[in-house]
Amino acid sequence: MDQTYMYRYLAQEASEAEIKALFEWIDESAENRKTFIRYKQAWALTSSSQDDSEVLWKSLNKKDSFSKKTRILTLSVQKYAAVAIVIFALGLFVEYLIQKESSDSVYFSQTEIEVPPGQMSKVTLPDGTAVHLNSGSKLFYNADFSSGKRLVKLEGEAFFDVYSDKKHPFIVHTPGDISLKVYGTSFNIQAYPKEGEINTTLVEGSLGVFDQAGNELSLLIPGQNAQYIKSENKIVLSDVNTGLFTSWKEGLVTFRDESLQNIALKIERWYNVEIIFENTELKEDLYNGTILKNKPIDQILEVFKLTSSLEYRIEYRTDQPTLIYWK
Template sequence: MDYTIIQKYLQGKASNEEKEQLFNWLDESTSNKDEYIEIKKIWALTSREENVEGKTWSDIEPSELKPAKTKTLQHWLARAAVFLLLISCGAIGGRIISKIVETPVYSQMYSVISPAGQMTNIELPDGTLVMLNSGTKIQYSGDFTDGNRQVYLEGEAFFDVQKDVEHPFIVKSELLGVKVYGTSFNIQAYPEDRAFTATLIEGSIGILNTSGEEVTKLVPGEKAYFEESETNIDIRKVDTAMYTSWKEGLVTFRNERLEDIAKQIERWYNVEIVIQKEGLGDERYFGTILKNKPIDQILEVLKLTTSLEYEIVPRANEPSLIYWK
């Protein structure tokens, strides 16, 4: 570890890249966290505003910070103790030393984004496995490993949560949240859809309102659906494969509007669809689509049972434009 980065972080001068490097190092082991705490104690004990005799944090060379060198660490702790003694004897009149309280160092949020047209698999620090669908973002805080198992989701993801009775797993979105009791489930919560869907495969989950209160629970095979314009959560039994088959590259539509299907195709293929024909968006489609097929093959499948016609217009440095007419 470059101890200059620790010095800059404690002085509030570290860049975002240096902060991320520090947080990653802290996450590697408990000994790294303990080492950081000892260094922070030195900094807290020796930092000062007045120009008094003795060495302050800004005077310490980074090479002198490494706690691996036990003699060096003991030396600076001793210097810090002497410094405190001078203060208590009145070397700095009227100065009060507050009790040192270790504050959390994990203020940074980590983000993983699955771009349009891609799917992304991640493993969270607690061992929870998450698959992100196209155009999805997930965030979690740096203290996740300390039991704060909360994530924020924008988009669609399948979760296989590592069970931990003492530390519940929470998924938050703009409209609703989920409290997990060790389970696997799928959530769809794209902000632009203004809707939330949770489908439970195994285990048990509670549905949370925006205040964090549990309003209902799901059992395996149930789906909870909520629209921002509605007041009630619709819960019903479903074929869960319909809501998780996207992980295998298959998507099954059951009498869905072409306008809603267009939104999903835009995410899968990173394209922009413009529906020109009046009434086309309200037409319904019933069938299964293979996501790994080229976009033109997908559109040909939709043409079989709808009045859809299309034109693909490639654009440089922008998503291709597709007119539905």
């Protein structure tokens, strides 16, 4: 069965001939009926708007890479077929996270804010700067922060909406030997200590990237991303869609041409699981897509299995993160 028919039927765009062909196929076997029911149930989790479909076609599925060994989704069919495979399962761009914030979801000390796995938080610093913190992140600031020394240290990911104060620059130190200096701006920074790169994305204003000696490495303008590669000690600037880097605030995990290894790190942080690659070659496979954070982990794993034949098994443990094996 051409999956275009299923997509068009569920999107209420099918012609009479397409509907007739679809239902004839459904009646052919019990297996066909089960397949259609599975698609229909999953479709209920998602939007069926044409706009979303266009976005998904451009953004979702496993990415071919000529420089890496990959297993590629079959994309020889029309665009609706590819969308039908994955739009329903991921539930993309149609729901917002019911945030898991509670009175004990963030731990405060005098100079430290820590957000545990699976949580997000928004905090306001003494100067009025608003900070959104992603899961597994820590933010440190000095006790004299409010006296004009606007210096913070970030381990993890955060979106800053910095209160404008031209006399007192706002400085962010990271675990990757670089610092950011801003005066009044909004930007996102991903700086997890165990990851090999730091990404800084400027949404508004201006932002300077400095090394430990205080030398300016680059000056960003809105819509730019600075990728600092730790192992090579270099910065790569690129023009980006800033929404891809800030969508996590809305409960989305977005990845573009991203390795499965990096995606696994994001899943580990949010779901508090540990992912083990039984086939290490899978780590370099590239993917495009967006995951809703409020979906159960087993649904997310099924999505990867459906879209790329990625097999998995789960090992639940008491008082320890759940183990997930990918092969």
